[in-house]
Amino acid sequence: MNLIYNWMYYISSGGLILIGMYIVLVKTNLIKIIIGLHFIDTGINILLICIGYVKGRTAPIFSTSGINPTNVVDPVPQALVLTAIVIGVAVLALALSIAIKVYEHNKTLNVSKIKRLKW
């Protein structure tokens, strides 16, 4: 029990990444695949956050009184996650807009039926 308690965030981030991988590899619906890609993104964001997390410490906002470098978590991963979220949203938006075009041309979202291009 203690093991799960200590490593909960790592386990959940790994789980999210694996679920995302599974969706991308197995599902045939294009929208589901895109959702799977976003699962991977979210999992990585949680991984980054929990790498910078130190137990019992608070957010590094120095304008609040009583906050000094000894009682805050590492701020760098949080900055990274902000960037990664923005990138993730951009990819998601582009993916969905291309998916609309794919649907217009093929009248289906089933990727196993969209096979005009192959070896």
Place this chain on the structure above:
Amino acid sequence: MVNPSLLIGLPLAFAFSIPLFGLVSKRIGKYIPIVTLLINVVISFMLIPQILKNPIVVSIGGWSPPFCINLVVGPLGIFLATLISGIGFLVSIYAVSYIKEEPTEKYHILFLLLMVGAIGIVLTGDIFNLFVFFEILCISSYALVAYYKDKEGTEAAMKYLIQGSVGSSFILIGVALLYGFFGTLNMADIASRITSANPTYLFVTLAFLITGFGIEAAIFPLNAWLPDAHSSAPSSISAILSGIAIKTGVYGVARMVYTMFNANSILLFIAFLGLLTLLIGEMCAFRQDDIKRLLAYSSIGQIGLITFALGIATSLGVFASLFQIVSHTLAKALLFLAAGYMIYRVGSKSIASLSGLGKKMPLTSFAFTIGSFSLIGLPPFAGFVSKLSIVYAAIQVKKPIFLAFIAIALIATIIEAGYFFKIVQNLYFKKGKNLDKITETSGYILIPIIILAILIIAIGVHPQFITGLLKESAKELLERAGYVGWVLGGT
């Protein structure tokens, strides 16, 4: 002294100013990439002599490395940045009259962003920045592949997007794991402390990073997106993707393996993967009848050759690999540009429909022939020198396994010669149908094609133009202590 960050800043600023210029006149937009990238080429040529003497490290925000985001402009960085800006400049001239379909403004914005991403990747010294620039490159190339919004383009872009974003996620996992252990994102800082980590942990991290960059570089098991994306994109974009985008993936792999991880033990595996990529690419290319698909598969093959040479890991091997990057970039850009206009004139992508074009479009066909002969490795073109150095490097290692490898690589070259000779024969010695109305390529289109052909011959006849820079670049990859010293100072 010119600040190297202009190489990234200028295209970025101009990319977003294109709509503003569009308010003045709709026609200015398409000339902005030409001007921007011309300035970039001039700046990078001005920087080369300085950097060969003394590499420049630009620290941002007034902190000293490793606490700041920094650009490390060494010989390798400036060599690739020059190559990228140069090819981008030529392709943007081509795009002025090639891209007619609206919205052309968006095309030019995305094109400049792709350039920003590619130049940023090769110049940055911070691994998270590398990821961000990588994403800029990837997102703009997904959008550009789907630029025509037709059936093939959207399908190819969708495939590229799915595989590409899984790849970038892998890179981000690698970055997260590195930060988790070292607590720093500076590549030189990580490189100097890499020995302190647990080898298994490092292996997992390196595997994530190589898989991520391998998808962009289209190394064999990860290459499924490339033939679709490169053949469905507009031809100018195919030239950029084949010439530049996949090379940044190779750069990523090289930087990780050599500079950061010093992973000499996996180099043989990388050479083997390269060889496999080479064989698969060339064999698939041989049976294509769509010319752009053929060129795309041939790109996979050439990437295999570059990766193979990278895996030889002597200074000559890395030098040969970089030389192959130059010759492949020039030749493949030329081939895609020339083929793009032939397709535009003929109206079909099949090789059979190109028959007899040698008489109707003499200059374009001749340039195409030069490009394909250079890729095969015939003298006196650039490809000959680079392939010769790869063979020489592989023999010089004096290990039987590399002799076997290079023998297989030469067999792949024969396959390559087979299909390129087939196209050239089609162009010149077969009678075509319905060719009456076809005329020579006009104006703007011809300039980059001819410049590229001249460059291929010039480098082939007189390789000393670039060998000095390439040797320094190879040294940068192989001597990690030097790289760490530039950034952190004196360690």
